[in-house]
Amino acid sequence: MSTTKWIAAAAVGALLIAGQAVAADKKVVAVSIPAADHGWTAGIVYHAQAAAKEINAAFPNVEVIVKTSPSATAQVSALEDLSAARKLDALVILPYTSEELTTPVKAVKDAGTFITVVDRGLNDPSIQDLYLAGDNIAVGRNTAKFMIDKLGGKGNLVVLRGIPTVIDDERIKGFQDAIQDTDLKVLDIQYANWNSDEAFKLMQDYLAKYPHIDAVWANDDDMLLGVLEAVKQSGRKDIKLALGGNGMKDIVKKVIDGDAMTPVETPYPPAMIKTAIYMTVANIVGQAPVRGTVKLDAPLITQENAKEYYFPDSPF
Amino acid sequence: MTIMVNSTAIRPEREWNIGWTDVGPFVALIVLMLIGFLINPDFLSATNLGNVITRSAFIAIIAVGATFVISCGGLDLSVGSMAAFITGITILFMNRMAPDWGMMAIPAGMMVAIVVGLFCGLMNGLIVTIGRIEPFIATLGTMGIFRALITYMSDGGSIPIDRSLRDAYRPVYFGTFAGIPLPIIISVAVAAVASFILYKMKYGRKCAAVGANEDVARYSGISIIKTRTIAYTIQGACVAIAAICYVPRLGAATPTTGVLWELQVITAVVIGGTALRGGKGHVWGTVAGAVILELIANLMVLSDFVSEYLVAGVQGVIIIIAMLIQRFSK
Numbered sequence: 073m074s075t076t077k078w079i080a081a082a083a084v085g086a087l088l089i090a091g092q093a094v095a096a097d098k099k100v101v102a103v104s105i106p107a108a109d110h111g112w113t114a115g116i117v118y119h120a121q122a123a124a125k126e127i128n129a130a131f132p133n134v135e136v137i138v139k140t141s142p143s144a145t146a147q148v149s150a151l152e153d154l155s156a157a158r159k160l161d162a163l164v165i166l167p168y169t170s171e172e173l174t175t176p177v178k179a180v181k182d183a184g185t186f187i188t189v190v191d192r193g194l195n196d197p198s199i200q201d202l203y204l205a206g207d208n209i210a211v212g213r214n215t216a217k218f219m220i221d222k223l224g225g226k227g228n229l230v231v232l233r234g235i236p237t238v239i240d241d242e243r244i245k246g247f248q249d250a251i252q253d254t255d256l257k258v259l260d261i262q263y264a265n266w267n268s269d270e271a272f273k274l275m276q277d278y279l280a281k282y283p284h285i286d287a288v289w290a291n292d293d294d295m296l297l298g299v300l301e302a303v304k305q306s307g308r309k310d311i312k313l314a315l316g317g318n319g320m321k322d323i324v325k326k327v328i329d330g331d332a333m334t335p336v337e338t339p340y341p342p343a344m345i346k347t348a349i350y351m352t353v354a355n356i357v358g359q360a361p362v363r364g365t366v367k368l369d370a371p372l373i374t375q376e377n378a379k380e381y382y383f384p385d386s387p388f
Numbered sequence: 389m390t391i392m393v394n395s396t397a398i399r400p401e402r403e404w405n406i407g408w409t410d411v412g413p414f415v416a417l418i419v420l421m422l423i424g425f426l427i428n429p430d431f432l433s434a435t436n437l438g439n440v441i442t443r444s445a446f447i448a449i450i451a452v453g454a455t456f457v458i459s460c461g462g463l464d465l466s467v468g469s470m471a472a473f474i475t476g477i478t479i480l481f482m483n484r485m486a487p488d489w490g491m492m493a494i495p496a497g498m499m500v501a502i503v504v505g506l507f508c509g510l511m512n513g514l515i516v517t518i519g520r521i522e523p524f525i526a527t528l529g530t531m532g533i534f535r536a537l538i539t540y541m542s543d544g545g546s547i548p549i550d551r552s553l554r555d556a557y558r559p560v561y562f563g564t565f566a567g568i569p570l571p572i573i574i575s576v577a578v579a580a581v582a583s584f585i586l587y588k589m590k591y592g593r594k595c596a597a598v599g600a601n602e603d604v605a606r607y608s609g610i611s612i613i614k615t616r617t618i619a620y621t622i623q624g625a626c627v628a629i630a631a632i633c634y635v636p637r638l639g640a641a642t643p644t645t646g647v648l649w650e651l652q653v654i655t656a657v658v659i660g661g662t663a664l665r666g667g668k669g670h671v672w673g674t675v676a677g678a679v680i681l682e683l684i685a686n687l688m689v690l691s692d693f694v695s696e697y698l699v700a701g702v703q704g705v706i707i708i709i710a711m712l713i714q715r716f717s718k
Contacts, residue, residue, distance in 0.1 A: 109539060110643055111546065114545040115545070233696070236697070262689060269638065269645070273443055273682075273686075276443070277690060280430055280439065280686075281428065281430060281689065301639075305562055322548070387543040387544055388545050
């Protein structure tokens with residue numbers, strides 16, 4: 073990821089500003105994100121707080137405030153509280169839901185605040201100054217490409233879906249489009265709600281139902297943990313690949329260690345919140361132009377580059 | 389003399405005359421298995437049945453406790469979150485003690501789980517009885533508290549068990565004794581103890597009496613507060629036992645552990661023949677209910693009829709049909 077590039081950009085900007093020697097008021101950057109209620113959002117909170125700490129230490133004239141909210145309604149209230157207390161120079165927001173947050177974010181925007189939207193878009197794209205997200209279609213596509221290569225273009229697959237949402241649909245679509253013209257056959261596809269326990273049960277059932285499975289795709293690492301446990305218990309040797317997605321540290325560790333069944337990982341990294349915060353600060357501090365749409369790719373994490381995606385201290 | 393006659397007359401009825409409420413869940417279970425076999429012969433394979441019954445163990449064990457709570461007229465919505473909370477505490481304790489105590493950390497951790505479970509159950513019980521708060525609201529409150537605590541302890545991520553303990557603890561879920569998976573043995577043992585308490589001990593009668601009619605029970609000199617508090621404490625112990633079996637399965641506690649278990653537990657109890665409004669509890673029916681729930685989910689995956697989008701809906705229909713079969717076969 074290009075985090076270091078942005079640090080550099082921001083640092084250069086800071087030097088330029090320092091030259092002007094303006095001891096103006098602190099610039100306030102508010103970060104509004106969902107509270108940690110599962111692995112991925114826990115990662116978001118961790119990386120947002122890490123970014124805030126680093127930036128607050130590096131730039132004395134910038135203050136990054138991180139506010140977590142346990143629901144869409146709470147996030148709306150948090151926005152009101154944040155913007156009522158003082159003038160926000162920028163807001164970095166990962167909205168709970170597109171519908172409920174669109175109007176409140178517009179109100180903040182109308183007060184002259186720079187708006188950065190992360191991951192989930194608002195209903196009105198004209199509100200955002202910067203939009204940054206991962207690529208869910210690429211998550212599915214890149215995993216599929218690896219499977220096609222590794223299995224020589226043919227084999228039996230089973231797939232575990234998450235919670236019925238756009239995120240899940242896009243990943244599945246990317247995957248299915250990529251395997252369309254190959255001899256890879258999806259034997260079964262069912263929802264396991266991004267939950268390890270449900271994935272464990274579902275995988276047990278897949279194993280009971282199909283005598284020969286070449287590969288499993290779990291579309292998320294929490295589910296992959298359950299899948300691996302079920303495969304281990306069955307003692308079956310026919311499963312060559314079990315892949316996940318998202319970039320959970322336990323799975324990235326497996327990639328680093330050269331695990332045979334899970335040799336690669338596809339990132340949809342929660343660290344993207346950090347990219348968004350740094351870019352926003354680069355704009356405010358360094359006048360670096362950042363308006364636009366940034367789509368992080370989902371390059372395969374392999375043994376070679378896995379260290380870049382490994383955060384041992386993060387809860388995810 | 390007459391008293392003697394009376395008691396011998398009542399006894400056979402209670403012990404041998406098994407009513408439809410007792411048999412109903414098992415009939416439903418057998419019908420379901422036959423349907424499963426017709427759909428996919430793999431369904432009755434030893435591995436598949438072993439898997440399904442083993443993983444129904446958590447719900448079964450917790451539901452046995454819930455049979456007490458519901459039969460004495462209470463309700464406990466906090467069991468899922470409580471299971472996650474106890475799992476978290478247990479793993480944290482074991483990890484802390486592992487360097488000093490080695491493998492002894494595992495039994496010690498189990499003891500901690502039981503103590504925490506008893507304490508959590510006791511709290512629920514006291515809030516409901518001494519605090520005189522509706523069970524629905526009281527346990528909805530503690531449900532939120534336990535869920536928040538596990539999320540806090542894990543920073544929203546997961547609490548994995550120490551690598552050094554993992555393999556030693558694994559058999560508690562994956563191991564077998566005489567060919568039977570341990571969780572099945574544990575749940576049968578829990579159900580056996582529970583049915584002894586509920587059907588052979590005075591406390592069991594009190595439970596049913598309090599649930600059937602609170603006023604009559606009070607006039608008969610039964611302490612409502614004590615009876616209900618004990619029921620919630622038993623529930624806590626059952627949740628702890630389930631948590632002990634759960635930890636080795638995935639080796640981690642997360643904020644999504646045990647989500648919605650409370651609904652499965654209540655469903656299992658009701659399918660098992662215990663009325664939600666209280667009264668006589670059916671421990672073995674409850675266990676059958678838990679297995680039925682898990683079998684339905686298993687059947688959904690093994691059959692190819694149902695679109696993945698409709699699975700939950702079909703499950704709902706099957707549960708309602710199972711209940712109707714029971715109702716009309718009486």
